[in-house]
Amino acid sequence: MNRIRVGIAGFGAIGQSVARSLDAGVVPGLALAAIAVRDPLRHAAATWQGQAPLFTTIDGLEPLCDVVIECAPAAVFGQIARPILGTGKKLVVLSSGALLSHPDLIELARANGGQILVPSGAILGLDALTAAAEGVIHSVTMITRKPVRGLLGAPYLEANNIDLSGITEPTLVFRGTPRDAAVGFPANLNVAVSVSLAGIGPDRTTLEIWADPQLERNTHRVVVDADSASFSMEIQNIPSENPKTGRITAQSVLAVLRKLSGPLRVGT
CATH class of the missing domain: 3.30.360.10 (Dihydrodipicolinate Reductase; domain 2)
Known part of the structure; x- marks a missing residue:
């Protein structure tokens, strides 16, 4: 069975947590394919349990992935989102505040069959x-x-x-x-x-x-x-390694990814 190729844009506390979980195979049917960082060579020596993902730049991420998780600074949100949505792929957005300054992205997703997924993150309900x-x-x-x-x-x-x-x-x-x-x-x-x-x-x-x-x-x-x-x-x-972010945020990303291919979905 072909696995869904997952990319991660940003490798801070959330990006690292999600990457390690995907590498460990906690979500069946998904494969960690690539991680976009500012300096790919800096992370080339990282160790992984499974097949090592490719470290690349933001501009090189889209061709390698079916789904991209955005967990980067809001300043590069548009640079990450447009290639993904423009090719009809799915974008999991953690910087939901940046959507307010990029309303055109919703129309871009609609026009090309892409989808913006906003996890619950550190909120409920x-x-x-x-x-x-x-x-x-x-x-x-x-x-x-x-x-x-x-x-x-x-x-x-x-x-x-x-x-x-x-x-x-x-x-x-x-x-x-x-x-x-x-x-x-x-x-x-x-x-x-x-x-x-x-x-x-x-x-x-x-x-x-x-x-x-x-x-x-x-x-x-x-x-x-x-x-x-x-x-x-x-x-x-409970805060993560980054005091501005809750530990549950990374777990909510995994929950969204699980719904992409899981046999059972619970909740609206």
Whole structure:
């Protein structure tokens, strides 16, 4: 049986975790074919359990893969996405915030038979939100609380001269929309954009971001009021090696990949 060739764009904490899992064969029917990095020669000596994937550049990734997982900086999102979607292939997107500044990619996928897949990542309940969106959703509010170290370096904090180094209690640092948060917190709030895309959009969803010096885990709470149901959801994520990203994010990518060829799919 021919296996689906999987490529990974980016080799940070998430990319490495997904690559090692695919190499170990945890998802039947898939093969890790290639990994796009800035300097392919730097990774040539890496060791693998199975057949070593080819390290290549972003421009060399598309011909080698049937599916590509995007887990790179948002600045190269378009460079990764266009060749994949333009040839009718599937793109698993972790930088969902970058979709807001590249709306043409959805039409590119539609025109060429490609598909953009957004994993749940570090959030929960997207299946309930997408189901509710088939009716009328009145409001969606998301409240994110993060350890201070998980927010350091965010452009919004620097632009507004917000210093979190000395805070001793939970501090509200942002209240607005996921569209604005995608610009101000590009490494932190892709989950908020995913929630908005599943529900009522990036301009009608309300988002609060709190810095909490007492927290050890990233916490997201989503409250939804719809004509079909009212519900709230909360998740406390264990950070990965990168404090801005939850460990469950890489696992959600594997779950999406498993649905590509698995005999049973559970959830909307």
